Amino acid sequence: GAEGIGLCRTEHMFFEGNRIDAIREMICSDTVEQREKALAKLLPMQQGDFEGIYEAMEGCPVTIRFLDPPLHEFVPTEEADIELLAKDMGKTVAEIKAIIASLHEFNPMMGHRGCRLCVTYPEIAEMQTNAVIKAALKVSAETGTMITPYIMIPLVGERKELKFIKDIVVRTADALIKDAGVDMKYHVGTMIEIPRAALTADEIAKEADFFSFGTNDLTQMTFGFSRDDAGKFLGAYYDKKIYENDPFAKLDQVGVGKLVKMAAKLGRETRPELHLGICGEHGGDPSSVEFCHKVGLDYVSCSPFRVPIARLAAAQAAIKDQQ
Numbered sequence: 001g002a003e004g005i006g007l008c009r010t011e012h013m014f015f016e017g018n019r020i021d022a023i024r025e026m027i028c029s030d031t032v033e034q035r036e037k038a039l040a041k042l043l044p045m046q047q048g049d050f051e052g053i054y055e056a057m058e059g060c061p062v063t064i065r066f067l068d069p070p071l072h073e074f075v076p077t078e079e080a081d082i083e084l085l086a087k088d089m090g091k092t093v094a095e096i097k098a099i100i101a102s103l104h105e106f107n108p109m110m111g112h113r114g115c116r117l118c119v120t121y122p123e124i125a126e127m128q129t130n131a132v133i134k135a136a137l138k139v140s141a142e143t144g145t146m147i148t149p150y151i152m153i154p155l156v157g158e159r160k161e162l163k164f165i166k167d168i169v170v171r172t173a174d175a176l177i178k179d180a181g182v183d184m185k186y187h188v189g190t191m192i193e194i195p196r197a198a199l200t201a202d203e204i205a206k207e208a209d210f211f212s213f214g215t216n217d218l219t220q221m222t223f224g225f226s227r228d229d230a231g232k233f234l235g236a237y238y239d240k241k242i243y244e245n246d247p248f249a250k251l252d253q254v255g256v257g258k259l260v261k262m263a264a265k266l267g268r269e270t271r272p273e274l275h276l277g278i279c280g281e282h283g284g285d286p287s288s289v290e291f292c293h294k295v296g297l298d299y300v301s302c303s304p305f306r307v308p309i310a311r312l313a314a315a316q317a318a319i320k321d322q323q
C-alpha cells in the first residue's frame with residue numbers, strides 16, 4: 001500500500017544563501033571551463049546540504065531531485081545585484097544584462113528546465129552526482145550505516161533523454177564508490193510529469209529504478225492549463241459546474257489519473273519491481289492518496305505539514321481495501 005511516506009524533497013536548496021551567487025555565475029558562464037569553475041564552488045555547498053539531510057534522516061531513504069526550475073528564476077533583477085555579478089565575473093553590466101535577456105522564455109514552465117538543463121549542461125548532472133554520492137559516502141563512514149541515495153531526474157519525456165543523464169550519473173557515482181572501496185548502492189529514477197513520459201512509461205522504465213508522479217506538471221500539461229495562471233479563470237468553471245474542484249489540489253482521476261494508472265501498469269510490465277510514488281501537491285490530499293493506493297503506488301511524498309493527513313489517508317485506503 002501507499003505507506004512509505006516522507007521521502008525528502010531538496011530541489012529548492014539551490015535558492016538559498018550564497019548558493020545563489022555561484023549558480024548565477026554558472027548561468028552567466030560563456031564556456032564549459034567557466035561553468036565548471038562555478039559548479040566547483042557549488043559542490044561543497046550542495047554536499048554539505050546533503051550531509052545534513054542524511055544525518056537528519058538517520059539511515060532512512062532520501063530521494064534527491066536534480067535541478068528543476070528554469071534558470072531565469074535565479075538571475076538578478078536588481079541593478080545593484082547585476083553590477084555585483086558583473087564585477088565577480090569580470091564582465092560588463094551590459095554583457096550580464098544581455099545574458100539575462102537571452103534567458104527570457106515565453107513559457108518558462110515548458111522551457112529550458114528540468115532534465116533539459118543537464119542535456120545542455122551535462123556538467124550540472126556530474127556536479128550534483130558528486131554532491132549526492134560524496135555526502136552519502138562521508139555520512140555512511142561517520143555513522144556506520146550505509147546510505148542508499150535515490151537520484152530523481154525531473155521532467156523526462158523520452159527514454160534516451162533519461163539514459164543520457166543516467167549514464168553521467170552512473171559513470172560519476174561508480175567511480176566515486178570504487179575509489180572509496182565500499183559497497184554502496186544507489187538508485188536512479190525519474191519523475192513522470194510530462195504526458196509523453198506517461199504514454200511511453202514502458203520504454204522509460206527500461207532506464208528507471210523508480211517513478212515518482214509529478215502531478216503538478218502532469219496536471220498542467222494534461223489540461224493545458226498554466227499552473228501559474230489557471231486560478232484566474234477556473235472560478236468561472238466552478239460556477240458553471242464544468243469542473244468541481246481545482247485539479248491542482250485534488251487529482252483529476254478521470255483524466256490525469258488515467259495517465260497515472262496507465263503509466264504505473266506500463267512501467268511495471270517492463271520492470272515488475274518498479275518503485276512507484278507521487279510527489280505532486282496531490283500527495284497531501286486524502287482522496288488523491290486513496291486513488292494512488294488503488295492504482296498500486298507504493299509511496300507518497302508531500303510537504304511536511306501534510307504528512308499526518310497523508311499517512312491517515314493511506315491507512316484508511318489500505319483498510320478499505322482489506323474490507
Ligand code: PEP
Pocket residue numbers: 068193213214215216217218279280281
Ligand atoms: C510536480 O510537477 O508535480 C512536481 C512535484 O514538481 P514541481 O512542482 O517542482 O514542478
Ligand code: MG
Pocket residue numbers: 154193214216217
Ligand atoms: Mg514538476
